[in-house]
Each structure stands twice: as structure tokens, then as C-alpha cells.
Amino acid sequence: MIWALLNDEKTEAIPKTFGKCPLCGKKVVSKCGEIKVWHWAHLKDKSCDHWYEPETFWHLHWKLTFGKENAEIVIKKDGKRHIADILTNSDVVIELQNSPIQKSVIRKREKFYGERMLWLINGIDFKDNFEVSNQDNFDVLYRFYNNLPANNKLVFDWKWARKSWEEVERSVFIDFGKESLFWVQTGMGTSRGEGKYISKEKFINKYGGDFEYYTQQRV
Ligand SMILES: [Zn+2]
Missing domain, CATH: 3.40.1350 (Trna Endonuclease; Chain: A, domain 1)
Known part of the structure; x- marks a missing residue:
């Protein structure tokens, strides 16, 4: 996802930051590499929305x-x-x-x-x-x-x-x-x-x- 919740506000990924998934409320981690789009991912590398x-x-x-x-x-x-x-x-x-x-x-x-x-x-x-x-x-x-x-x-x-x-x-x-x-x-x-x-x-x-x-x- 592009946005996770940080202090309840939708926020784009910031390097080395944890946020909250707006769907399941679990912890997500920012992924800020050079090749992929900066985004947030669930810790177990699995999205909670299976349509994702x-x-x-x-x-x-x-x-x-x-x-x-x-x-x-x-x-x-x-x-x-x-x-x-x-x-x-x-x-x-x-x-x-x-x-x-x-x-x-x-x-x-x-x-x-x-x-x-x-x-x-x-x-x-x-x-x-x-x-x-x-x-x-x-x-x-x-x-x-x-x-x-x-x-x-x-x-x-x-x-x-x-x-x-x-x-x-x-x-x-x-x-x-x-x-x-x-x-x-x-x-x-x-x-x-x-x-x-x-x-x-x-x-x-x-x-x-x-x-x-x-x-x-x-x-
Ligand atoms: Zn989730």
C-alpha cells in the first residue's frame, strides 16, 4: 500500500518507519528501495487483503x-x-x-x-x-x-x-x-x-x- 496510518493519518512511506495497516490495524513496515515504488508492507510480507x-x-x-x-x-x-x-x-x-x-x-x-x-x-x-x-x-x-x-x-x-x-x-x-x-x-x-x-x-x-x-x- 502507498499509505499507512501514522498517528491516524494516511502517510506515504518514510524510510525505516513502522505504520499501521488501515485495513487490519496490524503493524506495517516501510519499504523504500531504489527499484520499487516506496510503499508499506505487512511484517510477514503478506497482505491482509487477498485481492491485493x-x-x-x-x-x-x-x-x-x-x-x-x-x-x-x-x-x-x-x-x-x-x-x-x-x-x-x-x-x-x-x-x-x-x-x-x-x-x-x-x-x-x-x-x-x-x-x-x-x-x-x-x-x-x-x-x-x-x-x-x-x-x-x-x-x-x-x-x-x-x-x-x-x-x-x-x-x-x-x-x-x-x-x-x-x-x-x-x-x-x-x-x-x-x-x-x-x-x-x-x-x-x-x-x-x-x-x-x-x-x-x-x-x-x-x-x-x-x-x-x-x-x-x-x-
Ligand atoms: Zn493489513
Whole structure:
């Protein structure tokens, strides 16, 4: 985690310091190395939240864009507690996903966080297998002959699609490291589907993040 509690206040890791985990209340120790993002870790090197993913620069960057008031927020529901990556002021949970994830975990998280949740996925590892094209020729003709309005959605072809996403129920935005996110609208986790680009500026502003920070800190 980026923030632990020090005197009950969310604090970034400080070298050689102990803090308190905001989720379980146990002792955490600062990890301030040169390679990894400065963070806090449980003493036995095991997170208390089994949904937890090891912190990457990608996570850090997105979380800091939303700030400590809105990132790593403990959510309690039905006697369970989890740390949401981002909780916006309008109560939307944004879950950051850097690595492949199992279908069952996707389902559990969606169930826990409810309908006001969306996924923001790091697509950098599969960007070369994910091709976005302007239009589906068949669809263009079909619409033309049936007097339907033109469809400005984009089509994607995903080689070796990550099938665990097939049954995802919440919105999915993929970050390929560009100016815009790709918002998947149909066919997530399959070899072909539809979506559109939404600029990061629009996305970040919509959900209350700091776009200026995001662009300045870009690595
Ligand atoms: Zn803990």
C-alpha cells in the first residue's frame, strides 16, 4: 500500500518507519528501495487483503492522480472489508488491474463493490495483440441498407484475448499507455468486440482526479 496510518493519518512511506495497516490495524513496515515504488508492507510480507496486487508504478501513478483522500479507501460491507484502489467523491469505485486476474476474482469484486464500479486495466502487456480499427465493413453496409444511423464505435480484434474477462459486468477501460483509454463496450475478453476511445483528460476530470498531476508525473 502507498499509505499507512501514522498517528491516524494516511502517510506515504518514510524510510525505516513502522505504520499501521488501515485495513487490519496490524503493524506495517516501510519499504523504500531504489527499484520499487516506496510503499508499506505487512511484517510477514503478506497482505491482509487477498485481492491485493503488488504495487507498480502504474498503480502508484493512477492512485496519486486521485490523491490520498480518494485512493486506497477501506470499504466495509456485509462484515467484509477490502481496500478499493480509488473511491471517487460520487462513490464510484475504480479498480486498477495490472496483471491477469481469475474470473472468480472478477465476479467477487464486482459483487462486493456493486454496480457503481469500473475497471481500469493496464493493457501495456497485450497492446500488440489488440488491434483497433475504424469500422466493421459489414456493419457499415448493414446500417446503410437498413437506414440505420452510422455507428461511430470502433472495432477491436484481440489475439490471445484474456478470456477471464469474458463475463465481466462492469465497464472496462484499458490503458495502453496512450493519451486515451479504450472503453470496451462489447466483447470484453473475446477475440472481437466494440468500444471507443475516451481521453484520459476527460476520464480523470469526470471522476475527480488531477489531470495536471497525471501528465506531469508521466513516466
Ligand atoms: Zn493489513
